[in-house]
Amino acid sequence: ETGVTQTPRHLVMGMTNKKSLKCEQHLGHNAMYWYKQSAKKPLELMFVYSLEERVENNSVPSRFSPECPNSSHLFLHLHTLQPEDSALYLCASSSQGAKGANVLTFGAGSRLTVL
């Protein structure tokens, strides 16, 4: 248990479904991240929410929609996904302070399969 909890751990959904991934951190961090990890590909930064900025990877399709209601919770809303969206979705958090000290704590991931 790292202090970053992701639910569900496994999700199977059809292309017409709407589902959400949830991430919660109890570390007092002030930044949260979504990464996508597909087989044989580098981790892809999808979204960042921090006190300083919100970062959005422009290559992420609009069928992925993030929501960060507060500094402890992060959601990834999914709708009309494609089979190629099947991947491990990793949430991370960090304490952003002085520049250069941004270390990520990851959750265990949510394994998504789109049929």
Next chain:
Amino acid sequence: SQQGEEDPQALSIQEGENATMNCSYKTSINNLQWYRQNSGRGLVHLILIRSNEREKHSGRLRVTLDTSKKSSSLLITASRAADTASYFCATALYSSASKIIFGSGTRLSIRP
């Protein structure tokens, strides 16, 4: 475009030997970090080296950074079977500390 690239993609060594993994990156960085991932799980932070540092040690880990060559190396000494995992370098961009970009990883296997 991909910021970091690890080399080699896969490495298999005998237990007790040293393992060296390399990482190259493209843009100016604030710091460079190494993470470890056991199969299908989240990543775990190992060590961070700042852009003004050249070498750092932590237990059996030794990291070097050459900003002129935009490269880093991770050395694991006296490897153990439990070191079997994937290892990733990650760079925090100078232009945006929030953007932490990962390389493609090196898959390390330790043979008993």
